[in-house]
Amino acid sequence: MEYAAWPQVRGDLSSARRAAAAFLDNLTFEDRSGAADRQNWVARWTGIGDEHGVLGDRNIRSGALHEAIEAWLCALTAFEVARRLVDEDDQQSADASARLEAGIQRFELSLEQKVERVQIECCDQTEFLAYYLPAGSPDLCAPAVICISGEQESGTTLLGRLLPVVFGRGISLLVISHDDISNCSRSPSDIVLSCCLDYLSARSDVDGTRIGVYGEGFSAVLATDFAASDRRVAAAVCDGGLWNWTRILASVSWITKAADVVDEGLASVRRSQLIRRLRCPVLVVAGGRGIVSVSEAIKLQADCMAATIGIELVIPRMIRTPEGEVENFVTSDDCIFRWLEQQLARK
Structure with missing residues (x-):
């Protein structure tokens, strides 16, 4: 899968979910490099989630509440993709789960979507x-x-x-x-x-x-x-x-x-x-x-x-x-x- 296929971090939820679905539909692992591919993709989707989280934090500071919520939701989708790509007993799985929890806690900043x-x-x-x-x-x-x-x-x-x-x-x-x-x-x-x-x-x-x-x-x-x-x-x-x-x-x-x-x-x-x-x-x-x-x-x-x-x-x-x-x-x-x-x- 080419790097150009990675989604751009814009904070648009529908686009982010379409990109995640397309990635999963086209997911393949080569027999020899499958483990390396998996690790790289986990790191990439974790990074995408982190970037969306930063974008959401920046939006909330500027008063753009709706845009912040969408960016945080994009982050949650990216972290879930990362979590699905690792084994449950892998340390990266725990990291992805921790990021999911942190993403939920961000909603406490929102009066519109309070959990x-x-x-x-x-x-x-x-x-x-x-x-x-x-x-x-x-x-x-x-x-x-x-x-x-x-x-x-x-x-x-x-x-x-x-x-x-x-x-x-x-x-x-x-x-x-x-x-x-x-x-x-x-x-x-x-x-x-x-x-x-x-x-x-x-x-x-x-x-x-x-x-x-x-x-x-x-x-x-x-x-x-x-x-x-x-x-x-x-x-x-x-x-x-x-x-x-x-x-x-x-x-x-x-x-x-x-x-x-x-x-x-x-x-x-x-x-x-x-x-x-x-x-x-x-x-x-x-x-x-x-x-x-x-x-x-x-x-x-x-x-x-x-x-x-x-x-x-x-x-x-x-x-x-x-x-x-x-x-x-x-x-x-x-x-x-x-x-x-x-x-x-x-x-």
């Missing part, structure tokens, strides 16, 4: 902290999305990735970590998430009839269970019950000692039964770093179409390299939140 740390109280008297990002003015009654991080991802990391995605969409976010949900051992996850929905519904700047849920990675299972148990959920990005269905298949195969024991007709009926538990529009993220296989998701969608059940699929673009797969998170996140924006629009 709050809020306390969620559960029914079992336990409590935990979450991030809340308002859609805009306190007088605005906006839709909101409960976002649950993946099992090996912090709420801070997820927030840093999503801030550039929701900018300008008029959607509030409540970002919580998978660990916080799991640590409330005395209450099932769906009860804990209902407490999160209670918190949002009580806010004057949130429309309680337009609250969705988005589960990242294994948290997609939690999102499914929550949407099935709480009819107030207006839209769900989840696994559509496929994780539980896979467990059922595995149990049957283990008991019978046969690999193909389930009749496909019965399987179709069972998949449809699972998805019928959800009373809201559903988007299933299949493949990539998620837990849902593309083949099972396609079967689920076909079953739902036959049963006139509304369901949509997103299949993130994965770039295969000699050292593993890298997801084009830019395009998949944009697709997910475009869908949520449409589903949660006032009708």
Whole structure:
């Protein structure tokens, strides 16, 4: 990839995200120099993020608030690209995560896009902290999305990735970590998430009839269970019950000692039964770093179409390299939140 392909640091968010998506789509590693390429690209995207951060700081000092916010969001996108290119146990990964946290803290300088740390109280008297990002003015009654991080991802990391995605969409976010949900051992996850929905519904700047849920990675299972148990959920990005269905298949195969024991007709009926538990529009993220296989998701969608059940699929673009797969998170996140924006629009 030629140096001329690197994005110019101008603080324009849409251009920065297009450049990041194009870079990820064209990402390749040569067999011999893959490690060196990876290190160089991590350093370059970290540098791009740092330059955007400096530009944002300069804009805030000159009173250009909107331009400062856009530059900081560009920085967060660049740092996330860098984070995706390194292994989790690499020191550069820790550096990228630290820069993400610093980028979020910059928002404390902004009265327009202030990120709050809020306390969620559960029914079992336990409590935990979450991030809340308002859609805009306190007088605005906006839709909101409960976002649950993946099992090996912090709420801070997820927030840093999503801030550039929701900018300008008029959607509030409540970002919580998978660990916080799991640590409330005395209450099932769906009860804990209902407490999160209670918190949002009580806010004057949130429309309680337009609250969705988005589960990242294994948290997609939690999102499914929550949407099935709480009819107030207006839209769900989840696994559509496929994780539980896979467990059922595995149990049957283990008991019978046969690999193909389930009749496909019965399987179709069972998949449809699972998805019928959800009373809201559903988007299933299949493949990539998620837990849902593309083949099972396609079967689920076909079953739902036959049963006139509304369901949509997103299949993130994965770039295969000699050292593993890298997801084009830019395009998949944009697709997910475009869908949520449409589903949660006032009708």
